Amino acid sequence: MLDPKLIKEKPQLIREMLKARSVDFDLDSLIEFDQKRREFIIKTDELRKKKNQVALEISQKKKAGEDASSILAKMKNISNELTKFELEQESIENKYSKLAMTIPNLVHESVPVGVDESANKEIKKWGKIPDFDFKIKDHIEISENLDLVDLERAAKVAGARFYYLKNDLVRLNQSLIHYGLDFLAKKEYSLVQPPYMINRKSMEGAVIADDFEDVIYKVEDEDLFMIGTSEHAMAAMHSKEIIEGKDLPLRYAGVSPCFRKEAGAHGRDQKGIFRVHQFDKIEQFVFSRPEDSWKEHEKMLGIVEEFYQELEIPHKVMLLSSGDMGKISAKTYDVEGWMAGQNAYREIVSCSNCLDFQARRLKIRFRDKTNEDTQYLHTLNSTLIATTRVLVSIMENFQTKDGHIRIPTVLQSYMGNQKEI
RNA sequence: GCCGGGGUAGCCAAGUGGUAAGGCGGCUGUCUCGAAAACAGCUACGUGAAAGCGUGCAGGGGCUCGAAUCCCUUUCCCGGCGCCA
Known part of the structure; x- marks a missing residue:
């Protein structure tokens, strides 16, 4: 709003x-x-x-x-x-x-104007694209060979875009989450595991009407909706509250499964676990003073960059154009990670400043002194890890000649010092 | 799930049908070299240039000329019992 x-x-x-x-x-x-x-x-x-x-x-x-x-x-x-x-x-x-409630957010002056992703601007690039001296496989073939994913049975049991993770990929998924939480805890984020279902009021505060239709699952006969990301539950966490100015910024690391209809994505990324209805995610969510939110935005992006450098995933940072950006965001960076099997950079992170747009909808205010006028604060969100996409990237970029997967160094201790799958 | 007690402003709290007590905390002013104390005003939201006016007693509905107050309903919190991974 x-x-x-x-x-x-x-x-x-x-x-x-x-x-x-x-x-x-x-x-x-x-x-x-x-x-x-x-x-x-x-x-x-x-x-x-x-x-x-x-x-x-x-x-x-x-x-x-x-x-x-x-x-x-x-x-x-x-x-x-x-x-x-x-x-x-x-x-x-x-x-x-x-x-x-349906009007989109303002657009920051630094955002390139354009109708779609072709107007996005590359800001930074990190890492060397891996060079293979053998014929590489995509994550679907790798995971089939190593018995790490069962897509057919998931289709039988739940439908398209679902998956059973299996064996060491389950452990790798958990290790990623564990590592990501430790990483953000060190940056003084408060860890939060939110409700996975939230009521309509809360969802409407965090999400604009279009997305409601295209991404959000509703629970039948209940005033409950499955969260599409912990962002939704965390944005609403402080709704109708007046926060004390001295407590800002509030930095949260949310961890939860994410549920998405993917209604507008027919035919895209049809195979594998790249685009699915359910995945795990760690999300950064910040409640900030208005005057600090742009600084906080860059800080969140910096944390993401550092994280993927440690994970050794080559990536680039894209500044989204006005036409490609979500309607609640005033400025969004996407981080695209290298996926060797697709020979392309693909979106793994989205980092947005929503200004006071969500705060107005959810009535989240702050003030420094009790007699002062209240002010809406600013909300920002950024993915740290959407696990399935990172798993795809790891499987494809870290594959070995003999058909195995090298485990990124920083994750090995979380896997009991295992070095390969 | 059942029984009982609750939800009033930033916080605490009074108020059983007729204009929302009081206290704490905070801000401003008076006083002061400055501060403290004391005193006065202000301290939710909307509307308005402002004075002001209106709204607001967990949410929704009802009875009434009139509801924080009575009735119905939903929800959350506390206590007890039951069930349960």
Whole structure:
């Protein structure tokens, strides 16, 4: 959600944002609803004032033991009229907020303007792409040969885009998680294992309507939705709270499974465990003072870069264009890791600053002193590890001539000093 | 799951149908060389240029001229019992 005052005072700024994102949004209606909404507030407030005055009169007459029947009739009329006004006001408020909830976030000035990923900008590149002196396999073939993944039975039991991890790949998955948590704990993140299902209000605060349809699974007959990432549960964690300024920034490392419909991805990455309905993830989530959020954004990216350098995964950092970026984000870096089997860099991390967009929806505020006006804080999120994608990268980049997988050095101690799968 | 007790402002807390007590913490002002103390005002959200006005007593609904208060319902917390990995 954007600041209604900003929309009212600088509609031109909003129009530019919509154009940069190539988003079709009925801004004129929103402005009109907002204006009507304000008019109704004034009208109903006036009537309420009258009602309070009459109620006081009644109370005084009754206390004095006088007859109040003529005023009672007057009061009944005011009450009826007020009910009508309130219904109308509620209806216009609903129209306004429903539309306001679908407007995308502002776009930071450093974001390249463009319609899709072709306008993304490469910022950095790290690591040497591995050079193989044998014919390499993709992760599907490797995992079949070593009995590490069973896709066929998963399809039978759950459907497409599911998998059974098996044997040492299960251990490698757990090792990645363990290593990632230790890594963030050292950076003074608080570790959080959130609820894997959250209610509608919380989900709507963290996610924009389109994504709701395309990625979020709903639990039948319950007000519960499966989280698409721990970001969703962590964003809502402090909803409706006023945080003390001295406690900011709050840095959390969330670990959870992630559940995604992948409804818009038909035909893409159809095979293997690269794009799946369920995977484990460690996520960085930061609640920050507004003035610090850009600094925090770069800091999160730095942590990600350091992590993948230690893991020895060649990668590049992409700055997403206005058209490719998610609607809740004002600026997003993707980190793309090398996947030898695809001979390509593929997305493994997404690192975003959402400014006060989620905070407004979730009413997360802060202040330094108790009498000070509250201010919305800024929220930021970044993947540290989406395990399945990192597993693909490790399997493909670290494969050996004899068909095995070398375990990255930093993970070996987590695997009982095992060096190879 | 059952029985009982609860949810009032940043925190504590009074209030059984007629304008939301009080305290703590905080801010500003007066005073002071400065501070403390004392005193006064302010200390949720909306609207408004402002004065002000309105809303707000866990959420939703109802009865009533009028609801923090009565009724229904949902939810969360505490205690007890039951069940359970």
